[in-house]
Amino acid sequence: MQQEVVLALLAKEPSHGxxxxxxxxxxxxxxxxxxxxxxxxxxxxxxxxxxxVTSERTAGMPDRPDRKAYAxxxxxxxxxxxxxxxxxxxxxxxxxxxxxxxxxxxxxxxxPVAIIDAQRRELLRRLRDAQxxxxxxxxxxxxxxxxxxxxLRLQADLRWxxxxxxxxxxxxxxx
Amino acid sequence: xxxxxEAMVRARGLRKEYGKDESLVRAVDRxxxxxxxxxxxxxxxxxxxxxxxxxHLLGGLDRATAGELWLAGRRxxxxxxxxxxxxxxxxxxxxxxxxxxxxELTAAENVELPVLLAGRSPRTARRRAAELLDQVxxxxxxxxxxxxxxxxxxxxxAIARALANRPQVVLADEPTGNLDSEATLDVLRLFERLxxxxxxxxxxxxxxxxxxxxxxxxSMRDGAFIDETRLTGGTSGQLGALLNLDG
Numbered sequence: 481m482q483q484e485v486v487l488a489l490l491a492k493e494p495s496h497g498x499x500x501x502x503x504x505x506x507x508x509x510x511x512x513x514x515x516x517x518x519x520x521x522x523x524x525x526x527x528x529x530x531x532x533v534t535s536e537r538t539a540g541m542p543d544r545p546d547r548k549a550y551a552x553x554x555x556x557x558x559x560x561x562x563x564x565x566x567x568x569x570x571x572x573x574x575x576x577x578x579x580x581x582x583x584x585x586x587x588x589x590x591x592p593v594a595i596i597d598a599q600r601r602e603l604l605r606r607l608r609d610a611q612x613x614x615x616x617x618x619x620x621x622x623x624x625x626x627x628x629x630x631x632l633r634l635q636a637d638l639r640w641x642x643x644x645x646x647x648x649x650x651x652x653x654x655x
Numbered sequence: 656x657x658x659x660x661e662a663m664v665r666a667r668g669l670r671k672e673y674g675k676d677e678s679l680v681r682a683v684d685r686x687x688x689x690x691x692x693x694x695x696x697x698x699x700x701x702x703x704x705x706x707x708x709x710x711h712l713l714g715g716l717d718r719a720t721a722g723e724l725w726l727a728g729r730r731x732x733x734x735x736x737x738x739x740x741x742x743x744x745x746x747x748x749x750x751x752x753x754x755x756x757x758x759e760l761t762a763a764e765n766v767e768l769p770v771l772l773a774g775r776s777p778r779t780a781r782r783r784a785a786e787l788l789d790q791v792x793x794x795x796x797x798x799x800x801x802x803x804x805x806x807x808x809x810x811x812x813a814i815a816r817a818l819a820n821r822p823q824v825v826l827a828d829e830p831t832g833n834l835d836s837e838a839t840l841d842v843l844r845l846f847e848r849l850x851x852x853x854x855x856x857x858x859x860x861x862x863x864x865x866x867x868x869x870x871x872x873x874s875m876r877d878g879a880f881i882d883e884t885r886l887t888g889g890t891s892g893q894l895g896a897l898l899n900l901d902g
Contacts, residue, residue, distance in 0.1 A: 607863060635863055649876075
């Protein structure tokens with residue numbers, strides 16, 4: 481879990497770890513299922529060591545143990561502001577795949593078209609899963625918008641694979 | 656198995672050629688295919704790969720140059736024109752990219768038409784159309800003409816029409832080809848529901864989204880099948896891997 485994400489969730493008000501976890505689950509929907517329950521706490525501990533958050537033990541309810549409430553420090557607030565202003569976009573590793581095809585062909589180790597086919601099968605399975613998850617989300621769900629992004633990216637990757645295939649199908653590869 | 660009894664669609668050595676000698680084109684080149692009852696199959700490939708021709712052969716819209724073909728256990732490659740017409744009407748539901756609705760008829764009348772042509776009473780036709788338009792979520796558009804409907808709504812009417820005579824197989828040619836992202840999702844949902852209801856589906860497309868709804872995917876190039884993938888049982892339960900959330 482990216483530290484800045486957890487920091488930003490604390491910008492509105494101090495929260496308990498379990499509240500942050502619930503907020504993340506709501507925002508990510510089925511995509512958050514892979515998230516380990518302990519991850520938020522691990523991240524909070526790191527942030528505290530780095531002086532970006534402070535914690536205060538609050539009295540527990542009768543049915544619950546004491547819990548720590550986390551709040552941003554001044555430096556934590558500054559880091560959130562910087563993060564919001566940053567322009568970044570996740571990088572799919574196209575270069576690695578491209579170089580894999582070139583290396584496979586050059587060394588005669590594998591047929592690039594077979595590598596492309598295997599990759600396409602994997603992406604289509606992911607597309608199927610992401611689409612099914614998107615269709616299962618109720619109207620107006622936060623996670624549906626995220627899933628739409630995942631679907632669109634997979635479509636773009638699949639289109640690039642088509643271009644890869646067209647290019648490699650014509651070339652002579654000695655195996 | 657020579658009878659083709661278990662498969663809903665079965666083809667052996669299916670071939671379709673155009674022209675001759677130098678200009679001979681093999682649009683479909685020695686295709687073997689089995690589609691199980693209730694299976695959803697997608698055939699993907701670039702335009703001109705022969706996938707539409709293949710679909711036309713499977714549905715009896717066109718005749719093969721060579722090969723054997725069965726639909727729901729019946730051998731159809733040597734069937735008479737009359738037999739083929741009845742088969743297209745009763746056993747096959749077609750969905751096309753350009754919808755092919757009758758512009759002079761309302762949505763409901765478009766769906767009623769194949770029921771009437773199959774010799775049922777107007778009352779039965781009306782009931783069936785109302786039921787199907789309800790299934791595709793267009794009850795309130797039943798009296799609209801196609802020109803008064805959006806592309807997505809027209810395709811949903813076309814899907815309702817394809818189902819009118821409870822076909823054994825639905826054949827779809829680029830069903831999302833003319834639709835925007837939102838309307839595509841509606842059609843995807845409909846196809847998922849049909850699939851869950853046990854409808855046998857064959858979809859030819861170059862849209863990865865509709866192809867990804869299928870159980871099985873075949874890639875086609877230059878008239879031949881080059882790759883086959885089972886899409887079920889993939890990455891389920893690991894959607895988070897799509898986002899590197901576990902990092």
